[in-house]
Amino acid sequence: MTTTDDIAPGQAPADVAALALKPALEAVLMVVDEPATEADLARLLERPRRAVADALRELSDEYARTARGFDLRLVAGGWRFYTRPEYAAAVERFVLDGQQARLTQAALETLAVVAYRQPVSRSRVAAVRGVNCDGVMRTLLQRGLVEEAGTEPGTGAILYRTTNYFLERMGLRGLDELPELAPFLPEADAVEAESAEALPSFDPDAPEPTSTTEH
Incomplete structure (x- = not known):
């Protein structure tokens, strides 16, 4: 059975269950249009729901602890990336510049x-x-x-x-x-x-x- 240790950097394994869980969650959550539920993520990545839930909370805590410009929140029953309020001015300037x-x-x-x-x-x-x-x-x-x-x-x-x-x-x-x-x-x-x-x-x-x- 393939493990995450057997996968070379940049290599895409045929079995999604062989992917490292946290990076896989980050990759999926980067492209979602609406909050993703733990059940859907667990099904997609072929992992136990409890393992997915624990990994999501650990990621959220890690982003908060390292003061990243974004955080991972549980909203309306699902998880999604959000920018932090203290960086709203930078985001607003970017959006307004795009209007021009x-x-x-x-x-x-x-x-x-x-x-x-x-x-x-x-x-x-x-x-x-x-x-x-x-x-x-x-x-x-x-x-x-x-x-x-x-x-x-x-x-x-x-x-x-x-x-x-x-x-x-x-x-x-x-x-x-x-x-x-x-x-x-x-x-x-x-x-x-x-x-x-x-x-x-x-x-x-x-x-x-x-x-x-x-x-």
Whole structure:
């Protein structure tokens, strides 16, 4: 049986149960969108729930003892990383600085899909663009251009829509003033309106974005 001592640094074992528990928990909790329960983490990492619970509390105590800029909290029945209140000024400055940056081409395309298909789920936006859009959606949420709009019946997926701030930045009184898609289609009878090419790119912060890097 493989043990954690048998795994070389940087090596990915085939058996998730062979991973060192604390680093594995840290890695998973770095990417969760909502608090993760001990039961879910135990199932995911194939470990006893008690071992997972003990490891989480030890990590939380360790972060507090070493005065890290973040801590691990048990909130609403699950665990998640949070920044510490005493470093709020640094986080706030970072977020506000991001508000001044231009939107990338990827963000513009994603925003256009949301604007024309709202309310729409992330998976639907990804299907239209043909690429994962989780990072871009987080950027648009952070910038206040989109917001959550309930869940999709049947799947429970979170739906998104544009905000009043989006209308303000676009100079629109309502969504009915969005430009028609037809003029942007190469051939209206040959190209589906849901394709990425069928959606106009527009920047609420600048007229002509130059970056195409996805963030």
